[in-house]
Amino acid sequence: MKISCFIIDDEPLALGLLENYVSKTPFLKLTGKFSSAISAVSAVQEAPPDLLFLDIQMAELNGMEFARLVPERSRVIFTTAFQQYALDSYKVNALDYLLKPFGYSDFLVAANKALQWFQLNTKVLADSVQPSKDYIFVKADYRLVQIELSKIQYVEGLKDYLKIYLEGETKPIISHITMKNMEEMLPENLFLRVHRSFIVQKHHIKVVEHNRIVFGKTYIPVSDSYKIVFQEFLEKQTLL
Numbered sequence: 001m002k003i004s005c006f007i008i009d010d011e012p013l014a015l016g017l018l019e020n021y022v023s024k025t026p027f028l029k030l031t032g033k034f035s036s037a038i039s040a041v042s043a044v045q046e047a048p049p050d051l052l053f054l055d056i057q058m059a060e061l062n063g064m065e066f067a068r069l070v071p072e073r074s075r076v077i078f079t080t081a082f083q084q085y086a087l088d089s090y091k092v093n094a095l096d097y098l099l100k101p102f103g104y105s106d107f108l109v110a111a112n113k114a115l116q117w118f119q120l121n122t123k124v125l126a127d128s129v130q131p132s133k134d135y136i137f138v139k140a141d142y143r144l145v146q147i148e149l150s151k152i153q154y155v156e157g158l159k160d161y162l163k164i165y166l167e168g169e170t171k172p173i174i175s176h177i178t179m180k181n182m183e184e185m186l187p188e189n190l191f192l193r194v195h196r197s198f199i200v201q202k203h204h205i206k207v208v209e210h211n212r213i214v215f216g217k218t219y220i221p222v223s224d225s226y227k228i229v230f231q232e233f234l235e236k237q238t239l240l
Contacts, residue, residue, distance in 0.1 A: 003111075003118055006032035008040050008063070009055040009079065014100070018053050018079070021107045027115055037066035048074045051095075051114050056080040067094070075117065077110050136185050138164065138175040145173060149190060153215055155182055155199040165215070167204065194230050195223045202233065 005028055007018040015035060022028045031049050034040040038060050044052070048071040056063035056078055067076050081100040095117055096110040137144045147164065156163045156172070157179035163172035183193055193199050198220045200213055207214035211222050222230045 001027065001115070001119065001122070002029045003027055003051050003114060004029050004031045004049040005051040005053060006030075006034065006040060006044065006049045007053045008034045008037055008058075008066070009053075010036050010058045011055070014055065014079070018107075021104055022053075024104065025108065025111050028111060037061040037063060040066070041069060044070055044074070050074060050118060052076045053079055053098075057082060075114060077114065133187070138173065138177065138182075140173050140175045147173065149187070149201075150203075152186075152191075152201050153204045154201065154213075154220060155179070155186075157182075157197045157199075192226075192230065192233060194226045195221055196225070208234065 005022060007015060007022065007030065009015045009018060012035070015033065019030065019033060022030045028051075031047070032040065032043050034043070037054075037058050041061075050073075052067075052070060052074060054063045054067060054076050057080060058066075063078060063080070067078075070076060076094045077096045077098060078094055079098045079100060079102070083099055095114050098106060098110055134150065135146050135148050137146055139145075147166070151166045151168070153165045153167055156165070161174055161176045162179060162182060163174055165172045179197070179199070183191075183199060186199065190201060190203070191199050192202055194213065200220060204215070205213055209219075211227070213220040213222065
């Protein structure tokens with residue numbers, strides 16, 4: 001992943017050194033360079049970076065004060081010649097503290113700490129938005145029934161209920177839920193809507209004949225509304 005970053009320091013030599021260090025680090029992308037905290041105020045609000053390398057001792061607005069204006073999603077690595085600020089730095093979204101003068105090896109350790117933090121944060125967020133699951137529960141005959149996703153061949157929607165056809169089962173499970181609700185429950189990477197009345201599992205599609213999916217003696221039509229999506233799926237899976 002690429003981490004966008006600002007560098008903010010009122011010493012030209014320090015600013016140039018930071019710019020050089022960032023350019024040498026493959027996972028960092030410099031999106032802002034400022035010689036004072038005041039000049040960075042509007043930029044950090046309009047286009048907040050993932051990470052800021054921020055000096056503390058600066059005129060008008062020091063780094064510690066500026067860090068309190070940084071949006072919650074951004075993180076800070078302080079760069080300063082004054083060790084007494086180390087404890088306070090961890091109160092304002094700071095991931096690390098670099099004591100001047102520091103070399104590239106120290107900079108890289110701090111940058112890698114930031115990379116690990118963002119990778120972990122991204123994974124946690126992804127897991128919370130799209131939790132992995134291998135089964136669902138549906139209401140059938142006034143009971144909640146657990147169904148393994150891998151066994152679902154296709155779902156047929158009728159007027160007031162739907163039928164869930166499972167691999168190895170002779171009779172479908174009948175549930176009084178809508179096709180819309182069922183479609184929302186099923187993961188997109190496994191299932192495909194091919195008709196107003198049918199959802200099929202991609203892995204169970206074995207035969208396609210004249211724009212129909214064949215499940216034994218059952219022929220499931222692919223309607224015009226879903227034909228383009230279905231053709232795209234087939235093209236990705238077909239060797240010509």
